[in-house]
Amino acid sequence: MSWVNFHNHTKYCDGTSDINDYVMEALKLKMKALGFSGHAPVPWKTTWNMTDENLERYLNDVAKAKELFGNEIEIYRGLEIDYVPGRTHHSSYFKNMGVDFLIASIHFAGVFEDGIPCEMDGPHGLFLKGVREIFGGDSRAMVEHYFHTTRQMIDSLDFDIIGHLDKIKIQNRPESPFSENEPWYKNEILRTLEKIKQKNCIVEVNTRGLYKGVCSETYPSEWILKIVYEMGIPIVLSSDSHAPAELNGFFPEVAQTLYNTGFRVFRILYRGAWRDVPFTPRGMEWV
Numbered sequence: 001m002s003w004v005n006f007h008n009h010t011k012y013c014d015g016t017s018d019i020n021d022y023v024m025e026a027l028k029l030k031m032k033a034l035g036f037s038g039h040a041p042v043p044w045k046t047t048w049n050m051t052d053e054n055l056e057r058y059l060n061d062v063a064k065a066k067e068l069f070g071n072e073i074e075i076y077r078g079l080e081i082d083y084v085p086g087r088t089h090h091s092s093y094f095k096n097m098g099v100d101f102l103i104a105s106i107h108f109a110g111v112f113e114d115g116i117p118c119e120m121d122g123p124h125g126l127f128l129k130g131v132r133e134i135f136g137g138d139s140r141a142m143v144e145h146y147f148h149t150t151r152q153m154i155d156s157l158d159f160d161i162i163g164h165l166d167k168i169k170i171q172n173r174p175e176s177p178f179s180e181n182e183p184w185y186k187n188e189i190l191r192t193l194e195k196i197k198q199k200n201c202i203v204e205v206n207t208r209g210l211y212k213g214v215c216s217e218t219y220p221s222e223w224i225l226k227i228v229y230e231m232g233i234p235i236v237l238s239s240d241s242h243a244p245a246e247l248n249g250f251f252p253e254v255a256q257t258l259y260n261t262g263f264r265v266f267r268i269l270y271r272g273a274w275r276d277v278p279f280t281p282r283g284m285e286w287v
């Protein structure tokens, strides 16, 4: 019994450690597959995306790790790509670099007057600034924009996994009230899941908020995962690690919840193809 994880950040973007440090930790955990998903470059300055030069080094170094550790663990070379309409590269730009998989995630909602997109999962003060300056003080409009952009991304890009689907909920505090129970919010989620189903994407169940103590639930929330299950949408469990010690953060606990919901398989890259591999709360059942 062991886990896999396809959402991991190294020091080429905003992670703490080298590729090989993650591989060593994965070997200790007896993982059979490990995917790297560095933040792909965007054409404006951020503190966490790779630069173009770093991207090239990152891709080369993951390829080297594949060769070096190929007998012990399957290593997959991926990227976490962003989507800001008209601003970010198309997924084909990155696919042509020979990646094995792409995670598409929204980290920005709206664009400030100076042309810089507003980080949706950054500090709360920045979120409030975005609500004020881009959306006229209407936090619901910002959240609706976030999910609208998510659907646009699903329609226009070609990717495998949709990352932290409802991450904007970390901004859901008294000063910017929106409730996951409100009909309009549920409607945004349902419309987005329908689009995911149509395009046959994999929904990531991301544990980062849990082990970082910033959220009491996974991204997406449990009530959303129940609908994901009913709709027959495939899922994968990820920790979105930024340090080797985070490689399997909260996996047994979350796998138990997913198992109770009815899920029995994770869709993962294994032996070079996407497959549904059975799991229990103790780990993957390798066949």
Ligand SMILES: [Zn+2]
Binding pocket: 080, 105, 107, 163, 164
């Ligand atoms: Zn992300």
Ligand SMILES: [Zn+2]
Binding pocket: 007, 009, 080, 240
């Ligand atoms: Zn990430």
